[in-house]
Amino acid sequence: MPAGIRFLLDGKVRELDGIDPTWTVLDWLRGEERRCGSKEGCREGDCGACTVVLAELHRGELRYRAVNACILFVPALDGKALLTVESLSSPGEALHPVQAAMVECHASQCGFCTPGFVMSLLALYESEPAPSRERVNEVLAGNLCRCTGYRPIVEAAGRAFERGGGPRLAAHQAALAAQLFAIARTGTLVVEGAGRRLFAPRTADALADLLLEHPEAHILAGGTDVGLQVTKQHRELHTLVSLGAVEELSEAVRTRTHVEIGAAATYTDALAVLSGPFPSLAALVRRIGSQQIRNTGTLVGNVANASPIGDTMPALLALGASAVLRRGADRREIPLDDFFLAYRSTALQRSEFIERIRLPLPRPGLRFATYKVSKRRDQDISAVCGAFAVTLERGRVREARLAFGGMAATPRRAVACEAALLGKPWTEETVASVLPVLDGEFQPLSDMRASAAYRTLVARNLLRRFQAEAT
Numbered sequence: 001m002p003a004g005i006r007f008l009l010d011g012k013v014r015e016l017d018g019i020d021p022t023w024t025v026l027d028w029l030r031g032e033e034r035r036c037g038s039k040e041g042c043r044e045g046d047c048g049a050c051t052v053v054l055a056e057l058h059r060g061e062l063r064y065r066a067v068n069a070c071i072l073f074v075p076a077l078d079g080k081a082l083l084t085v086e087s088l089s090s091p092g093e094a095l096h097p098v099q100a101a102m103v104e105c106h107a108s109q110c111g112f113c114t115p116g117f118v119m120s121l122l123a124l125y126e127s128e129p130a131p132s133r134e135r136v137n138e139v140l141a142g143n144l145c146r147c148t149g150y151r152p153i154v155e156a157a158g159r160a161f162e163r164g165g166g167p168r169l170a171a172h173q174a175a176l177a178a179q180l181f182a183i184a185r186t187g188t189l190v191v192e193g194a195g196r197r198l199f200a201p202r203t204a205d206a207l208a209d210l211l212l213e214h215p216e217a218h219i220l221a222g223g224t225d226v227g228l229q230v231t232k233q234h235r236e237l238h239t240l241v242s243l244g245a246v247e248e249l250s251e252a253v254r255t256r257t258h259v260e261i262g263a264a265a266t267y268t269d270a271l272a273v274l275s276g277p278f279p280s281l282a283a284l285v286r287r288i289g290s291q292q293i294r295n296t297g298t299l300v301g302n303v304a305n306a307s308p309i310g311d312t313m314p315a316l317l318a319l320g321a322s323a324v325l326r327r328g329a330d331r332r333e334i335p336l337d338d339f340f341l342a343y344r345s346t347a348l349q350r351s352e353f354i355e356r357i358r359l360p361l362p363r364p365g366l367r368f369a370t371y372k373v374s375k376r377r378d379q380d381i382s383a384v385c386g387a388f389a390v391t392l393e394r395g396r397v398r399e400a401r402l403a404f405g406g407m408a409a410t411p412r413r414a415v416a417c418e419a420a421l422l423g424k425p426w427t428e429e430t431v432a433s434v435l436p437v438l439d440g441e442f443q444p445l446s447d448m449r450a451s452a453a454y455r456t457l458v459a460r461n462l463l464r465r466f467q468a469e470a471t
């Protein structure tokens with residue numbers, strides 16, 4: 001097996017060796033290949049102008065996912081097929097149905113955003129036969145257009161699906177699957193260039209060994225946080241160990257007692273198992289970033305990143321989740337309550353990684369909800385995120401776990417407020433009586449997202465809303 005990154009582009013095997021492993025797919029496409037259909041708008045995963053589609057084999061099935069090329073490092077292409085807007089039609093060939101519908105519905109003016117919209121719609125068209133209008137909106141929330149307006153674009157999506165005809169790429173599916181199978185790698189990918197190196201092992205054992213060998217390495221999961229460290233903060237990451245290709249960590253499963261989410265499971269993967277037992281958490285996950293971000297970013301990466309405004313942590317804390325940590329052959333499971341130590345500081349030791357998050361299934365009678373308050377509904381970071389889990393006994397609070405993001409240096413539970421609720425009737429009056437306790441537990445910051453006073457008020461109101469909704 002060759003050392004270089006191997007992937008498919010327009011049906012041809014491409015191999016890249018000796019390259020900077022933190023080179024982004026967008027820079028490679030535009031700078032090296034002169035394939036300039038994919039545009040650069042923000043270089044931080046926000047605008048969708050750089051959207052490309054990755055086709056990959058997943059448990060023997062071919063799947064298409066839209067991703068942001070501007071924050072994706074080239075080694076992430078290994079073993080996959082890359083589709084850009086140029087891949088869709090050659091001169092003399094009919095346009096793809098989503099392109100044809102975009103033309104017919106006048107869904108493009110300056111055209112800067114258009115390739116990104118086309119690629120987002122392409123992934124949807126090739127994967128889901130009859131998406132709802134809501135689903136189309138969800139998929140397009142990560143693509144910004146500043147001049148056409150969204151109505152014709154959404155109309156174009158509708159028209160492409162109405163016309164039917166089924167997935168256009170299906171005709172080449174068997175050939176593509178065979179090619180992907182042929183370039184599938186069994187051992188660790190090593191990419192070295194420009195004074196940097198990246199290792200992408202295939203097994204959790206190899207990952208654990210590499211981290212012992214390279215304790216200085218940065219762990220890379222989906223790269224939706226790490227990518228920005230390179231493109232925006234210009235940080236020098238000399239050694240990276242990527243866990244994205246470790247198949248055993250890409251599982252998100254429901255056992256008899258828990259939902260278990262592996263370190264390489266993307267939000268899109270996790271949604272499939274979260275939706276049943278935790279609809280409120282699933283609804284929140286659907287508001288994390290955009291479809292492109294959810295197709296690459298991981299829930300475990302959100303936890304490891306330990307941002308005080310990361311969206312999943314309040315819910316995980318309220319639901320009593322734990323993290324399985326691994327260092328070499330040693331594993332330990334710790335409650336998330338003990339994981340966040342201080343601002344962006346966690347209980348992870350050198351060479352240790354989170355293998356998976358374990359979320360206990362809700363016991364009968366548990367009332368749970370999580371709420372995100374941000375300036376925009378989609379593609380925005382929380383000002384405050386609240387999550388509440390309460391169990392009642394004969395109308396009184398038997399157990400309460402209340403957690404917040406955006407209120408302190410770490411995502412944190414409101415333990416004094418929880419204690420104040422215990423044994424009390426679950427009423428509006430009770431909640432009103434404990435709000436001063438809640439106020440005293442947090443001294444939030446004022447920053448560009450919200451003032452301290454606003455955050456304090458929102459935290460109170462979220463708890464009141466939960467009481468009203470969970471009664």
Ligand SMILES: Cc1cc2nc3c(=O)[nH]c(=O)nc-3n(C[C@H](O)[C@H](O)[C@H](O)COP(=O)(O)OP(=O)(O)OC[C@H]3O[C@@H](n4cnc5c(N)ncnc54)[C@H](O)[C@@H]3O)c2cc1C
Binds near residue numbers: 218220297304311380
């Ligand atoms: C445009 C955009 C929108 C976003 N919107 C949101 C949002 O709405 N809400 C939100 O909460 N976040 C948001 N984010 C942040 C980001 O997407 C999430 O934090 C995501 O969950 C990170 O996961 P990842 O797999 O991409 O992590 P990576 O970027 O790969 O890693 C993040 C950090 O965690 C470490 N790490 C990753 N996995 C492990 C592991 N298994 N063990 C130990 N350390 C590990 C890495 O070393 C790194 O320090 C957004 C980001 C972008 C670019």
Ligand code: FES
Binds near residue numbers: 049
């Ligand atoms: S350039 Fe804006 S999302 Fe990539």
Ligand code: FES
Binds near residue numbers: 110114146148
């Ligand atoms: S057509 Fe100009 S930004 Fe969308």
